[in-house]
Amino acid sequence: MEDVTQANGAGDHAGPADHVGQANGAGAHAGHANSAETNAAPAEGAGADVGAAVAAAFRDEWGRVVATLIAWAGDWDLAEESAADAFAAALETWPRDGVPDRPGAWLTTTARRRALDRLRRAKTGDAKLRLLAATAGEGSGGSPVGRPDEPPGGPRERLDDDRLRLLYTCCHPALAFEAQVALALRTLTGLTTAEIARAFLVPEATMAKRLVRAKGKIRAAAIPYRVPPPAELPERTNAVLGVVYLLFNEGYGATSGDGLTRPELTREGLRLAALVTELLPGEPEPLGLLALLRLHDARAATRTSMDGELVPLEEQDRGRWDRPAIAGAVALLQRALTRERPGPYQLQAMIAACHAVATRPEDTDWPRIVRLYDQLLEHQPTPVVRLNRAVAVAMADGPAAGLAQVDAVAAELVGYPLLPATRADLLRRAGDHAAAATQYRAALAAAGNDGERRYLARRLAELTSG
Amino acid sequence: MDTMSPPIRYLLLISADEEREPDIADGDGRRRFDAWMADLERRGVLRAHEGLHPSRTATTVRVRDGDVLRTDGPFMETKDQIGGFAVIECADLDEAVEIAAGHPAARFGQVEIRPLR
Numbered sequence: 056m057e058d059v060t061q062a063n064g065a066g067d068h069a070g071p072a073d074h075v076g077q078a079n080g081a082g083a084h085a086g087h088a089n090s091a092e093t094n095a096a097p098a099e100g101a102g103a104d105v106g107a108a109v110a111a112a113f114r115d116e117w118g119r120v121v122a123t124l125i126a127w128a129g130d131w132d133l134a135e136e137s138a139a140d141a142f143a144a145a146l147e148t149w150p151r152d153g154v155p156d157r158p159g160a161w162l163t164t165t166a167r168r169r170a171l172d173r174l175r176r177a178k179t180g181d182a183k184l185r186l187l188a189a190t191a192g193e194g195s196g197g198s199p200v201g202r203p204d205e206p207p208g209g210p211r212e213r214l215d216d217d218r219l220r221l222l223y224t225c226c227h228p229a230l231a232f233e234a235q236v237a238l239a240l241r242t243l244t245g246l247t248t249a250e251i252a253r254a255f256l257v258p259e260a261t262m263a264k265r266l267v268r269a270k271g272k273i274r275a276a277a278i279p280y281r282v283p284p285p286a287e288l289p290e291r292t293n294a295v296l297g298v299v300y301l302l303f304n305e306g307y308g309a310t311s312g313d314g315l316t317r318p319e320l321t322r323e324g325l326r327l328a329a330l331v332t333e334l335l336p337g338e339p340e341p342l343g344l345l346a347l348l349r350l351h352d353a354r355a356a357t358r359t360s361m362d363g364e365l366v367p368l369e370e371q372d373r374g375r376w377d378r379p380a381i382a383g384a385v386a387l388l389q390r391a392l393t394r395e396r397p398g399p400y401q402l403q404a405m406i407a408a409c410h411a412v413a414t415r416p417e418d419t420d421w422p423r424i425v426r427l428y429d430q431l432l433e434h435q436p437t438p439v440v441r442l443n444r445a446v447a448v449a450m451a452d453g454p455a456a457g458l459a460q461v462d463a464v465a466a467e468l469v470g471y472p473l474l475p476a477t478r479a480d481l482l483r484r485a486g487d488h489a490a491a492a493t494q495y496r497a498a499l500a501a502a503g504n505d506g507e508r509r510y511l512a513r514r515l516a517e518l519t520s521g
Numbered sequence: 522m523d524t525m526s527p528p529i530r531y532l533l534l535i536s537a538d539e540e541r542e543p544d545i546a547d548g549d550g551r552r553r554f555d556a557w558m559a560d561l562e563r564r565g566v567l568r569a570h571e572g573l574h575p576s577r578t579a580t581t582v583r584v585r586d587g588d589v590l591r592t593d594g595p596f597m598e599t600k601d602q603i604g605g606f607a608v609i610e611c612a613d614l615d616e617a618v619e620i621a622a623g624h625p626a627a628r629f630g631q632v633e634i635r636p637l638r
Contacts, residue, residue, distance in 0.1 A: 227614075229614055229618075275636045276529075276531075276614045276634070276636045277529040277612075277613040277614050277636065278613065278614045278615075279612070279613040279614065279615050283615070
C-alpha cells in the first residue's frame with residue numbers, strides 16, 4: 056500500500072504535521088503548480104482574462120462536466136476525452152466570442168457534441184447514437200438534475216448530484232482502494248495522471264496503468280453508475296469518506312514548489328463532505344469528517360506566512376482563526392457525538408477541536424489529546440497515529456517521554472518525511488541542539504515543498520547560529 | 522443511460538474445499554441451494570448452471586513442442602477447487618454480487634464473478 060492509504064491517520068493536521076510546521080499530513084506531496092493545464096492550458100496570446108476564465112472554469116466545472124457526460128453516455132473515457140475537447144474549444148473560441156454567461160452549460164453542451172462526433176467517427180451503432188443525439192442539446196441531458204448551469208438547489212436536488220454518483224461509483228468495493236482514490240481525483244478534480252502519480256509517490260506509468268485498469272473493470276464488469284441503495288450506504292460511505300478526506304488534504308497540504316495551495320480541492324472536499332452528511336443524516340462519521348475539515352479550514356489562512364513559510368500550530372496567529380467557523384464545526388461535532396458511535400473522523404475532529412478552542416498554545420489540553428489518540432489507535436492502529444500520539448505525549452509529559460515513544464515507532468516509519476521533522480522538533484525542545492540539527496538536515500532532504508523547507512531551514516539556522 | 526444498458530453476462534465460478542461438498546448436498550445447505558436456484562429462476566437470469574465431478578476426476582491437457590501432454594488432476598492443485606459454475610445475465614455487477622452471495626458455498630468457499638465477453 057502506498058503512503059496515500061494512510062490518509063485517514065496521517066492526515067491529522069493537529070499532529071506532528073503542525074507541530075513541526077509541515078503542512079502535508081497525508082504525506083502525499085503533489086506539486087500542483089501546473090495543475091490542470093495538461094488538459095486546458097491557457098494558450099499564448101489568448102488574453103490573460105480569458106485564460107483565467109478557462110482556468111477558473113476548469114477548476115469549477117471539470118468534475119461536473121465529466122460526471123454529467125458519464126451519466127449521459129455511460130462511457131468514462133469518452134466523458135474525459137470530450138470534456139478535455141470542450142476545454143480546448145473554450146480556449147479557441149472564448150477569446151473570439153467572449154466568455155459565455157454560463158460557462159458550465161457551454162462546456163457541457165460542447166462536450167456532448169464532441170462526444171457525438173467521436174462516436175460517429177468510431178461508427179457507434181445507430182440506435183445508441185440516435186438516443187444520445189436526441190439528448191445532446193443543452194437542458195435536455197440524460198442527467199435529471201445537477202446540470203452545471205443550475206445553481207445549487209434544495210437538498211433533494213443535491214442528493215442527485217452527478218458528482219456524488221460519480222464519487223460513489225469511483226468508491227465501489229469491487230475496485231482496490233488505491234484505484235478508488237486515483238479515479239476520484241482524476242474524474243472529479245481533473246488532476247492529471249502525472250499529478251496523481253506524484254501524490255501517490257508512484258511512477259506515472261504505474262498510475263496510468265492503474266487508472267486504465269480501473270476504468271476497464273468498470274466497463275467490462277458493469278459496475279453501476281449510481282449512489283448505492285440505502286442498505287449498502289454505510290459500508291460504501293467509509294470508502295467515500297476516505298476519498299473526500301484525501302481530496303481535502305491534497306488541497307490543504309499540497310503546497311507546491313512556489314508556495315501555492317489548491318483551494319478548489321479543499322472547497323470540493325468540503326462540499327462533498329457536506330453532501331455525504333445530507334445523504335446519510337443518521338450517520339455520525341460523515342458529520343465528524345465535515346467538522347474535521349471545517350476545523351482545519353478555519354485556520355488555513357494562518358498556516359503559511361506572507362512569504363510562503365509554513366507556520367507551526369503554536370506560532371499561528373490565533374486571532375486570525377475563523378472563530379464563527381470553529382464554533383459551527385464544534386456544534387456539528389457535538390451533533391455527531393450525541394449518536395454515541397465514535398469513529399476515527401469524530402476522534403480526529405475532537406483532537407482538532409482541542410487545538411481550535413485553545414485561546415493560547417499553552418491552554419491546549421494535551422493530556423486529553425493523548426487520551427483521544429489512544430481511542431483513535433483502537434480504530435486506526437497505524438504507525439502514523441502513534442507518531443502523532445508521541446508528539447502529544449511530548450507536549451503533555453515533556454520531550455524525553457515523547458522521544459521514547461517516537462523511537463518505539465521509528466522502525467515502522469522508515470522513509471516517512473515527518474519522522475525526522477518530528478524528532479528534530481522534540482530534540483530542539485529537549486535542548487539537544489546538535490542532534491536536532493542532524494534531524495533537521497534529514498527532514499530538509501525529505502521535505503516536499505518550499506514552505507516546509509523554509510521552515511526547517513529557519514529552525515536549522517536558529518540552532519546552528521545560536 | 523440505465524435504460525439502454527444491455528444486460529451483462531457473468532460467469533460465476535463456485536469453488537470450495539471439496540471435503541465440504543455435503544454442506545451443499547444435504548440438510549440446510551441443500552435447502553439454501555434450492556432457495557438460491559428458485560431465486561435465480563424468479564429473476565429470470567439463469568443461462569446455464571452445472572455442478573462438476575470432484576477435481577480428482579479432472580484431466581489437464583497441455584501441448585508443448587507439438588506433444589499432447591496429459592496430467593491427472595486440475596490445472597492448479599489447491600485446497601479449494603471449482604465445484605460448479607453458472608452463467609447469469611443480469612443488470613450490473615451489484616446484482617451479480619447479490620446473486621453470488623446467495624450461493625451456499627459462498628459461506629465457506631468463494632464465488633468468482635467474471636464478465637463474459
